[in-house]
Amino acid sequence: MSDFRALAGRMDINGPRYTSYPTADRFHGGFGAQDYQQALADCAASATHAANTAKAAAPLSLYVHVPFCENICYYCGCNKIITKDHRRSARYVDYLAREMALVAQQLGTRREVVQSHWGGGTPTFLDPAEMRRVMDALHQHFHLLPEGEHSIEIDPRRIGDAQMALLAELGFNRISLGVQDFDAEVQRAIHRVQSQAETQAVVDAARRLGFRSVSMDLIYGLPHQTTARFAATVEQVLAMRPDRLSVYSYAHLPHVFKPQRRIDERALPAAAEKLDILVGTIEQLTAAGYVYIGMDHFALPDDALAVAQREGRLQRNFQGYSTHAGHDQLGFGVSSIGAVAGRYVQNARTLDDYYRSLDAGVLPVMRGFAMRDEDHLRRDVIGALMCNGVLDVAAVEARHRIDFAVHFAHELAELARLAEDGLVRCEPGRIEVTPLGRLLVRRLAMVFDGFLREDARRTEPAAIRSADAGTPLPMPTRYSRVV
Known part of the structure; x- marks a missing residue:
């Protein structure tokens, strides 16, 4: 870590996270719905070829984007819609089902899915009936393998035991919790007040209900954070013993993400302090037995990520490090990204554009990239x-x-x-x-x-x-x- 400290200042430059290559900023508007249709046709042809040679078709990965949030977090750079009007999500679910039907029609057969992930926004913004409708549509068009990884992002402030039981009933077996920081002053500064008790209740419910994995997200570099304060948060997290941890660096880009303009730049930790927070966190987590997977990911030694790393099977996709990243990935919902048959595809960013395309019976593609x-x-x-x-x-x-x-x-x-x-x-x-x-x-x-x-x-x-x-x-x- 002393060598890391010495190099960090010189190496601290802007760079991609490589959840894809080429990276998403290389996608372009010259790639449209017809290109995506061809990618899906090629994916279908690959499955047909496998069947003709007595081989199993490769399973798929799915991502479902739910953009709605009831509360705005000032640090967030996700594509989201802040609203308390749940009528908006009811309409959105209808269009998600339409998009799934269009994609499945192009694929031709009900394909197996080994990995699925619901992100946002806040996926648990959907009420129970809406969540069932989305899952019913997925099951209608795809076969979600029970032995696969099926995860959902959760806001611990917006979910109780009944909703957790519903998630287990629907087939989710992994959850990801946003924590960011437990310090009260930091939470007020980023407009996300969330107690340790609320988080603990969700973790306890997940374990009681038999979820395979609990993951938590932390962010360092937020206003009012210090090395000591963040270390206290990490200690509280370690007491809950999540299976995986992601520790992200906050990127302050108020010219890109308008909510960040509400953050007091003067309260952000200096570069040296931010580096100390990172170094201290790595030391804390590794001392507690977590394996450093890479970049911002940590896992317990018996977690599938750590096992895949030891066995040389670790991969990356749009959710970060993964054990199932080599499969074609279908993205559903506004701004979602897919990777199919050597092409990347991203959906429309706004609800109006998304709905307009689906009303016309057209896949809602905004941009993409055909790999060479x-x-x-x-x-x-x-x-x-x-x-x-x-x-x-x-x-x-x-x-x-x-x-x-x-x-x-x-x-x-x-x-x-x-x-x-x-x-x-x-x-x-x-x-x-x-x-x-x-x-x-x-x-x-x-x-x-x-x-x-x-x-x-x-x-x-x-x-x-x-x-x-x-x-x-x-x-x-x-x-x-x-x-």
């Missing part, structure tokens, strides 16, 4: 480094039919410089992320991001020539901080 061979190659390299910490060069060469040293000559030159900092070891036929490098793994992934390199080539010709010689690329400011 080069994108698949770089995604594999970035995924291997970020998830399992080891890149088998020979395997990449065989799979993509390239000479790695020639194809990535500029990248290897820059990687050599990061090796001098102790982030990575480059050996013949193998690139391995060091324990220190795992703390800054996004910086390593950025080396292989062809879009960032092209950005630099267009805007900073001199800098890219320097980068080609082994110095870091200049990075755009639209991403979150690496540290």
Whole structure:
């Protein structure tokens, strides 16, 4: 951790989180509903081919976005709608069912689903009848495998024992709780007052009802946070022993997210304090027995994420680290993102646009991206480094039919410089992320991001020539901080 502290200031630059590659900011409006239809047709053809060769079709992953919240949290950058009018969610559920029917029609058969996730917003904004309707529509068009992972995001302030029992009845087996911070002053500053007792009640209910996993989200870098205060929150969290923890860095972007304008910038912790919070949190969690999965994710040693990491099966998708990220993912609802047959697709961001498309019987696509061979190659390299910490060069060469040293000559030159900092070891036929490098793994992934390199080539010709010689690329400011 002392080496991490020494490097963090120099490495603390803006960069993507790589829940996809290419990243979502590379999606474009030239990709539309017809392109998504073709992707779904290709997904269906793949399943048909599997059936014709006596093989099982690959299962799918699903994401359902519920945008409604009763309360605005000032830090939040999610696509959300603040309302107490539950008539709006009743209409939304109708359109979700329409979208599912359109997608299922393109797929042709009732496909198996090994992973599903409801996010938001606040999915539990839906009343019990609405939740049943959404789940009924999913079951009508898809086969949600009971042995799969089926998770939902929960606001502990808006759910009780009866709702928790309903979630278990509907087939959810994992829950994710937003906590952020238990300090009262911090909570008031971000307009999210939530007691430890409310959170504990949901955790107790989940365990009583047999949920497989409880995950909690924390955020560091919020107003009035200090190292000592956040450590107290972490201690309260550890007492509840969640199976997984995500500890996110707050990105203050009030020019992008209007609610953040209500946050007093003067109360935000200084960069040095924020780094101390992060270092202290990593030390606390690892001392308590949690495994550092990567970036902002931690898990207990027997959790599926930790097991997948040990076995080299860890992957990433739009929900972060996952054990089921290699499957096509369908996104339902406003702003949801899917990944199908080598294409990324994102739905309309507003309810009006979403409803208008579905009223016309058209998939509500806003933008997307069709991957090229080069994108698949770089995604594999970035995924291997970020998830399992080891890149088998020979395997990449065989799979993509390239000479790695020639194809990535500029990248290897820059990687050599990061090796001098102790982030990575480059050996013949193998690139391995060091324990220190795992703390800054996004910086390593950025080396292989062809879009960032092209950005630099267009805007900073001199800098890219320097980068080609082994110095870091200049990075755009639209991403979150690496540290």
